Amino acid sequence: MKFVIRRFKDDKSFWQSFEVPVKKGMTLLDGLFYIRENIDPSLAFRASCRMGICGSCAVKVNGRPRLACETQLSKFKKEIKIEPLDNFRVIRDLVTEFEGFFAKHKKVKPYLIANTDYENPIEQLQTPEELKKYYIFTLCIKCGSCLSVCPSSATLESSLGPAALVSAYRFNADSRDRGKEERLKIVSESFGVWRCHSAMECSEVCPKQIEPAKAIQLLRRETLR
Amino acid sequence: MGVMSWFKYKSPFGLAFAFQRITGIILLFYLILHLCYLTSLQSRELYETLTSITVSRQFIIFDSLLILCGVFHGVNGIRIIIHELGIGHELRRVVLAVSAIIAILGWIIGSYILFMALGD
Amino acid sequence: MRGFEPLAWVFQAISGIAMVFLITTHFLLTHSSHDLLSYDSVLYRMTNMEYKIFYALLLIFVTFHAFNGLRAIILDTEGGMRKKGAVNAVIVTAALIAIFYGLYLLSKF
Numbered sequence: 438m439k440f441v442i443r444r445f446k447d448d449k450s451f452w453q454s455f456e457v458p459v460k461k462g463m464t465l466l467d468g469l470f471y472i473r474e475n476i477d478p479s480l481a482f483r484a485s486c487r488m489g490i491c492g493s494c495a496v497k498v499n500g501r502p503r504l505a506c507e508t509q510l511s512k513f514k515k516e517i518k519i520e521p522l523d524n525f526r527v528i529r530d531l532v533t534e535f536e537g538f539f540a541k542h543k544k545v546k547p548y549l550i551a552n553t554d555y556e557n558p559i560e561q562l563q564t565p566e567e568l569k570k571y572y573i574f575t576l577c578i579k580c581g582s583c584l585s586v587c588p589s590s591a592t593l594e595s596s597l598g599p600a601a602l603v604s605a606y607r608f609n610a611d612s613r614d615r616g617k618e619e620r621l622k623i624v625s626e627s628f629g630v631w632r633c634h635s636a637m638e639c640s641e642v643c644p645k646q647i648e649p650a651k652a653i654q655l656l657r658r659e660t661l662r
Numbered sequence: 663m664g665v666m667s668w669f670k671y672k673s674p675f676g677l678a679f680a681f682q683r684i685t686g687i688i689l690l691f692y693l694i695l696h697l698c699y700l701t702s703l704q705s706r707e708l709y710e711t712l713t714s715i716t717v718s719r720q721f722i723i724f725d726s727l728l729i730l731c732g733v734f735h736g737v738n739g740i741r742i743i744i745h746e747l748g749i750g751h752e753l754r755r756v757v758l759a760v761s762a763i764i765a766i767l768g769w770i771i772g773s774y775i776l777f778m779a780l781g782d
Numbered sequence: 783m784r785g786f787e788p789l790a791w792v793f794q795a796i797s798g799i800a801m802v803f804l805i806t807t808h809f810l811l812t813h814s815s816h817d818l819l820s821y822d823s824v825l826y827r828m829t830n831m832e833y834k835i836f837y838a839l840l841l842i843f844v845t846f847h848a849f850n851g852l853r854a855i856i857l858d859t860e861g862g863m864r865k866k867g868a869v870n871a872v873i874v875t876a877a878l879i880a881i882f883y884g885l886y887l888l889s890k891f
Binding site: 665668683686687689690693694697700701703704706709710713717729732736739740743746772775776779780 | 795798799801802805809810813814815816818819820821824825828844845848849851852855858859880883884887890891
């Protein structure tokens, strides 16, 4: 199979083709490792867990963001086009800069804010129904696919983007959390939920199918109160 | 990336988003034009001269395209409102297909009414 | 409620739904037969109180919806967001001019 990869070196970008022998069950990530080990050791890409948990290996495959480790090569015909994610600054080849993405994530306080009495700690109870309200949104692996296709994130860097808003909703919908007001204050700024225009691209590309667009709408509804 | 990335085709939903923006801008221009046009109502002669140009067979193609823009913007807008209420996200492909059919039907019916009213 | 944005969002949706009905009615009022666009029938509609209220309502909804939509588009860009206050001021002014001009035209008849 022909791998056509968009490479970036010294501020220049160019397309380079590699011929990769494909076996049944081989993933895109296996193909990238094959190139690095056998053809061009200078090819840069990011990967870690190889099982769709770490969110490191998201790349644009034939125009659509996918996790390299969970993309079977048998899905494609003769040629496959691989690019780094859009809306991120490219460091080299397929490696993009995630500092800004994580900064946005931190901005929405993605942790439980609870009035815990550390002298006499008690268990924070939650019913299965309460868990169900936000469980799906805990599955986000911060791969950046959603932000890379979001139209408003493309033109406005300060826009929080789908992943951060999903995190905000995940904690706001948690019955144990006491930080709703703090979070709502941040997400209801102009660069927050109001930059979503329901293009639905994030839900389309999310490798975990967590429907970021839905989380944003539910969060937006909360800001009305 | 620039503003053009709004119009970059990614999925049918991205296409609907791009058309919503484009038709929205077209309709905004039409609104301004329409308000300017109505200024002519203050004089019967001016209004009748203008309508003799715009209400005509040559103009029906523009009218029909305007109906397409309006109907698409309206139907797609309703689709977005449904999703913004947090409803039907899992069924979004079906909702999109249904709204596309309604938009095309609305366009055909609207253009038909317009064409019939034009007479000879 | 947190400021203007949530209100703008809700009213964008409400005016959107209202306009589907108002514009369909407006289209049928003006295009369902040929003579509906003649000067006399337009004059009749413009002098009739019910039509006047209908058109004033349509004017306000349409103008708000259009200019708020434009505002959302401009604020999606880096430059627009940097001058957010100026963008809001210009958009509100332009929308008010359009509404008052339309109402002025309506009041002439």
